[in-house]
Amino acid sequence: MGRVVQARRSRRGTYRALVVATSVIAVIAVALFALYSNSPPYSQGTPLVIDWRITIIINDVSTQTNYTLPAFIGAPEGRNNNLWVNHTLDSLGPPGYSPLSTRDTSSTIYIQSTSGDCLTSRLCFTFADFFNVWGRRFDRTCVPDGRGGEYCADANNAPPVMYEGVNVPRCVNPGLFLSNGKVWIIAIRSTYAYTLPGGCVT
Incomplete structure (x- = not known):
């Protein structure tokens, strides 16, 4: 028992x-x-060397309306919506993403790269790089209008201008480098360009 x-x-x-x-x-x-x-899909594997944020807002001066960038530029969800057109920089970004992307409609651009070759000079990516990823024109004459179209200077419309924070507007410069933490405004339908040297005409 x-x-x-x-x-x-x-x-x-x-x-x-x-x-x-x-x-x-x-x-x-x-x-x-x-x-x-x-965890985001890029959190594994090669770590991010650059992980910055920048904001770009498009301001229609004539209506005093601010437009934000669309979500998923340079992101997997944007592949089939013409939001990730140019893939030249893909090898520098986290897996599955461009090094320059948006994740929502807050107008925040994620600058994320597994390569830090440019960290010494802090000159990594330009405005032209971001708009190339998106597949949109960005120069002294034409910029996105914030509503899915394009704003271009002509006989009746002044060239677009851009400014950071409270700084004085300048002519649109595609070669300007993107800096961490900055907030940029792209102003359209403004006559400010006519007060700048050369009137921002190419």
Whole structure:
């Protein structure tokens, strides 16, 4: 009789150990799933050397309306919506993304690169690079109008201008480098260009 009781106790102990072990494994599995499912797809592999943010807003001066950039420029969700047209810089970005991308309609541009060759000079990517990724024209004459079209200077419309923060507007410069933390305004339907040297005419 003593042997039977001992055997039962042994079985109960083994069963409890299995339940505890299974529970621990389940908890670990759930934790790992939560960790990796909430991590962005580029968080694994080569680490980001550059992880900056910049904001670009398009301002229609004639109506005093601000337009934000569309979501998913240079991102996987934008591939089929003509929001990721140029792939020249793809090798410099995190896996699956351009090094210059938007994730929502906040007008925030993510500047993320696995290459830090430009960090010494802080001159990495330009306005032209970003608008090339998007596949949109950006020069002294034409810029996106914020509504899916294009604003171009002509006999009735002054050239667009751009300015950062409270600084004085300048002619649109595609070769200007993007700097971390800056907020840029691209102003259209403004006569300010006529007050600048050369009137911003190419």
